[in-house]
Amino acid sequence: MSMGTGTFYDGATSARQTVTVELADDGLRIGTPDGRLIAEWPYHQLESLSAPNDVLRLGRRGSKVLARLEIIDPTLAGAIDAHAAQLDRGGTIQRRQRVSVVAWSVAATISLILAAWFGVPAIADRLAPIIPHGIEQRLGNAVDTQVRAMLDNGHGKEPFDCGQQASEQAGRAALDKLMQVLSNGAALPFPLRATVVRRKEANAISLPGSQIYVFQGLLSKTDNVDELAGVIAHEIGHIAHRDGTKSVLQGAGLSFLFGMLLGDFLGGGAVVFAAKTVLQSSYSREVETAADTYGVNLMNKIGANGRALGTLLAKIGGATEPGMTILLDHPQTSARVVAINKLASATHLPAPLLTASEWTALKHICGDK
Amino acid sequence: MPQPSPDTAGVRFLGERNDFFRLLARGSLFLMVTLGIYRFWLNTDVRRFLWSNTEVAGESLEYTGTPFELLIGFLIAIAILVPIYALLFLATLQLGTIGQFSGAIGFVLLTVLGQYAVYRARRYRLTRTVYRGVRFHQDGSAWRYAVCALFWWTLTILTVGLAYPWKESRLERFKMRNTYYGNVQGAFASSGLRLFLRGLPMWIVVVLPLIAAVVAFPATADLSALKQAIAQGDGGADVMSRIEGANPQLYAVIVFAMLAGVWSMIMGAVLYPAFQAMLIRWWASGIRFGDLVVKSKLRTASIYGGYMRCLGYSLLFSLFLGVVIGTLTVSLMGILGAIKSAPPQAKEILTVGIGLISYVVSMLGYSAIYQSTVKFAFWRFGAESLELSGIHVLDQVQATGGPSSPVGEGLADALNVGGF
DSSP states (O other), X not given: OOEEEEEEEOSSBOOOEEEEEEEOXXXXXXXXXXXXXXXXXXXXXXXXXXXXXXXXXXXXXXXSSOOEEXXXXXXXXXXXXXXXXXXXXXXXXXXXXXXXXXXXXXXXXXXXHHIIIIIHHHHHHHHHHHSOHHHHHXXXXXXXXXXXXXXXXXXXXXXXXXXXXXXXXXXXXXXXHHHHHHHHHHOOSSOOEEEEEOOOSSOEEEOSSSEEEEEHHHHHHOOSHHHHHHHHHHHHHHHHXXXXXXXXXXHHHHHHHHHHHHTTSSOOHHHHHHHHHHXXXXXXXXXXXXXXXXXXXXXXXXXXXXHHHHHHHHHHTSOOSGGGXXXXXXXXXXXXXXXXXXXXXXXXXXXXXXXHHXXXXXXXXXXXX | OOOOOTTEEEEEEOOOHHHHHHHHHHHHHHHHHTTTTTHHHHHHHHHHHHXXXXXXXXXXXXXXXXXXXXXXXXXXXXXXXXXXHHHHHHHHHSOHHHHHHHHHHHHHHHHHHHHHHHHHHHHHHHHTEEETTEEEEEOSOHHHHHHHHHHHHHHHHHTTTTTHHHXXXXXXXXXXXXXXXXXXXXXXXXXXXXXXXXXXXXXXXXXXXXXXXXXXXXXXXXXXXXXXXHHHSOOTHHHHHHHHHHOTTHHHHHHHHHHHHHHHHHHHHHHHHHHHHHHHHHHHTTEEETTEEEEEOOOHHHHHHHHHHHHHHHHHHXXXXXXXXXXXXXXXXXXXXXXXXXXXXXXXXXXXXXXXXXXHHHHHHHHHHHIIIIIHHHHHHHHHTEEEEOGGGGGSOBOOOXXXXXXXXXXXXXXXXXXX
């Protein structure tokens, strides 16, 4: 078949024209029913455009004018398809394009995951040490506001921080004395601050900068001053290693990498969060070991009992960091205790870090209850 | 039956639900393995399907946008947004007033930017919509639209939804007045008051009980006495009895508030499809292009049908997914248990992995079901309900306007405010 009819829109107006379509040697000749030629479209410029299933809608590839020729007669459509090799009516070219998009996206996904797994921590590790302490302190203050908002959830009329009320001053003084000894031992170029807060969990955290929070629940589990000193020394290790800053940088990097690219395909947030948790807890294990090592060395240096940290860890079952509970199970705790005991020097000074009465006051820093 | 006069026409929808679902299901699979990058292709496919199967007065629409345009728009949007996000992040670190208000400033900034993106995205979609060889286009300042939208949204929230009809009519008027089919200017003729009067019964049923509950609290409860009662002691039953002593009516108020909340939730869910059907009727009946007048007779039942279908398929899918995930977990755990050398944390990693994959699969599945039922119902029945009169306008439209940039789509995508 070399002739047929179709519907033509010239792209200049919306007027509908019924036209004759002739399949010439080099292209389609489109004319009015009375024989006047309207347009000539070469076969190699024909493009099949999105249309209902039973309509072949043609345009000219790359043309700025939106002229359209529509063919309903399936025989004529088939004949045009046979003449124009690049028409892509069956969508072969499009399918090929899509396969390459999917393949490259999978490659991009793999490289993204590799970047998240190796790149982001590596960048955070290199970046954290060169951040000046002043900026780190600011970061710490920002995190502090967030952390306090999350942790401080109601404890009657008493303030969140222990050691502020008159009856708790002796405990605060004892804690200050302990911190003085630990700070001198650590000899960091900035002051350290430790606070006991009213939380029931056996936990302690350190923020970027200089702030350490010991939870009341952990303090009540300690049997002697060396156990508490060991935990604080471990947290000082995190501060000295700038682990808090690193994890903030990692978190920002990861949420940026995944959040931006995932876009809104399913609201993203939950996946981002899960990815963060999984990845960050996998950084944490080596970081914890490093902080343990730092803590025990600090305890050795000030002549206190480094094994006390291990004793306390065994008592509370290991999880001293909030993000650690997922992957850190009891076997890791016992491995940590073994490593701590290996490092701790067998001899330590006979004089304890605090006197018996100071230790009693410190134990009651959150009041008598 | 009276013969339709020659100057009127209807709209037909030719697409099959199963074809649409197949398209979405395949797209979801690709979304999963490409971490969402495939969405530009899927969105384009969806629009091509919906546009080309919508036949207005005997001629189907054509969507001429391409996935590459959307990808480029998204990349430009990232280039614009990254410095903004970085500045907002730095601002939170800043002490003093800037730091304190950085959250609020960021929220307002991103809201305005989101509305800007909505308007620009609409412009992109319109200029990629071709009908009879002539494209649609849109004028008007997107920034002006964004500021108007912010104003009306604020007013809507402050009036607990009472200003919503006027927000809709004002913003729609802004959009339609700046919309052109070739050289024919659009307009929007539905009034806010009309929508208000139609929606008021629903507002009274759903929102008013909630307001009453919220207002009842400070009116009955003596707050200072309440604070004192809580502050006095250790907690537990003691506190409750003291609270009761200080505020004898409090229990009645709490019960009332809970009942009101449950009532509002149930009625809100039940009436939501009816509300949407009403909104579509009101909106579509306001559309004008020159002498062309659109009227919608959308049946509320067809929208309910879409939702019921969605509910049914979702239940079936949940059942299927539950069985598959359950079997998978049990068998994998069994295999893991049999391997003696497996590290102790392998179980945890496996659990997290299965959880993550189930989450992604279920979200994509529900999304595909929702789109092929509810959204499909909106589009199909919304389109088929339209009656056009004055269609002689469509015969002499002069082509004007060119394609616009896809940046708006990219911004809308990155800011999660995208539509179809």
